[in-house]
Amino acid sequence: MIGLSHIVKQFGDNTVLKDVSVEIREGSVTALVGPSGGGKSTLLRCINLLEIPTSGTVRIGDDTLEFRPGHRVATKAIQQLRRQTGMVFQNFQLFPHRTAVENVMEGLVTVLKWPEAKARERAMALLDKVGMAHKVDAWPATLSGGQQQRVAIARALAPSPKVLLCDEPTSALDPELAQEVVDVLGQLAREGTTMVIATHDLRLASKIAHEVLFLEAGSVVEKGPANEVFGNPKHERTRRFIATIT
Ligand code: ADP
Ligand code: MG
Numbered sequence: 671m672i673g674l675s676h677i678v679k680q681f682g683d684n685t686v687l688k689d690v691s692v693e694i695r696e697g698s699v700t701a702l703v704g705p706s707g708g709g710k711s712t713l714l715r716c717i718n719l720l721e722i723p724t725s726g727t728v729r730i731g732d733d734t735l736e737f738r739p740g741h742r743v744a745t746k747a748i749q750q751l752r753r754q755t756g757m758v759f760q761n762f763q764l765f766p767h768r769t770a771v772e773n774v775m776e777g778l779v780t781v782l783k784w785p786e787a788k789a790r791e792r793a794m795a796l797l798d799k800v801g802m803a804h805k806v807d808a809w810p811a812t813l814s815g816g817q818q819q820r821v822a823i824a825r826a827l828a829p830s831p832k833v834l835l836c837d838e839p840t841s842a843l844d845p846e847l848a849q850e851v852v853d854v855l856g857q858l859a860r861e862g863t864t865m866v867i868a869t870h871d872l873r874l875a876s877k878i879a880h881e882v883l884f885l886e887a888g889s890v891v892e893k894g895p896a897n898e899v900f901g902n903p904k905h906e907r908t909r910r911f912i913a914t915i916t
């Protein structure tokens with residue numbers, strides 16, 4: 671359903687993704703793990719085209735875009751593909767001057783042109799799903815980090831994306847608040863939400879990921895079912911990485 675083929679991403683002379691290919695099954699959770707600077711965030715951003723790959727193919731559902739140097743892909747095509755994704759960031763990035771429910775409604779009203787009442791109804795249902803029904807009218811600054819991240823998850827889900835992309839969703843949170851977010855992501859996983867989660871939190875990854883992709887210095891060192899990669903890593907490099915954290 672989602673496929674990346676032969677993705678290369680260069681920033682100037684620095685090649686940060688070196689021929690990365692990955693297939694993401696509908697309803698599966700894929701964790702991107704590996705050392706800092708390995709290219710996890712860049713790979714996520716190549717899925718929603720916040721970064722344009724230097725070369726390679728990105729496919730989401732029926733939309734396929736091919737990138738190659740010197741060839742410009744139409745902005746409209748990029749926007750259409752991006753709209754099929756939802757993104758959750760490490761630092762939540764809620765709109766500070768909008769309440770929780772307004773944050774969730776925003777994209778539905780301004781981008782998708784939903785009528786306000788319908789957008790509010792969907793936003794309320796999503797806030798309920800992430801355990802935030804009691805805080806719909808709260809300002810972001812009055813919410814804990816875990817609560818803000820749960821609102822951000824509801825906002826990302828509002829337009830019914832084909833895939834939810836999460837970049838270090840628990841990294842800014844104390845363990846207790848991180849747990850709230852892990853619980854919500856785990857519930858979404860059980861409901862069959864397709865997710866790709868970049869994380870250095872191997873506990874999060876081992877709890878909810880079906881597939882794991884270990885990325886180092888822009889290359890896929892190892893990929894496979896989570897229980898195999900975590901339980902019996904094939905590569906010495908993966909083994910050492912897991913050992914340092916657990
Ligand atoms: P990770 O998320 O695994 O820590 P990143 O994808 O953030 O890794 O970074 C991979 C490499 O790409 C790093 O060397 C980083 O400095 C570089 N990089 C990321 N974004 C940019 C950018 N916008 N411009 C230049 N270099 C970048
Ligand atoms: Mg990162």
